[in-house]
Amino acid sequence: MSLRPRSGVQVPPLTAQVARASNPRGTTAMWVRDRLDGLWRDEDFDAWYPRDGRPGLSPALLATVSVLQS
Template identity: 90%
Template structure:
């Protein structure tokens, strides 16, 4: 295993898993069509981005 102690991303995922569901964000998206990304996953990525102090570009590249 390359990271026996885990990574920040895994730590965040393990602790936030189930905190948000896509249904929690239903009012934020139009009724026609489907969002390209899971809103719950996007919320988790935003938390990770904040914790790691990454810019939008850095987060997208990571």
């Protein structure tokens, strides 16, 4: 597997607007994104992945999920 960094991917503005309009108090997923986004970047893990092969899962996303599971 290889790493294709996805850091810096933003939620489209219209999607964010609709999410906030339909959930004014927010949701758990919105809270996690607002507070933990940017804590890890895919580039922080690039030495762990070979340069060729099929794309692997985002290591930053995997790190976040691992922390939330503990």
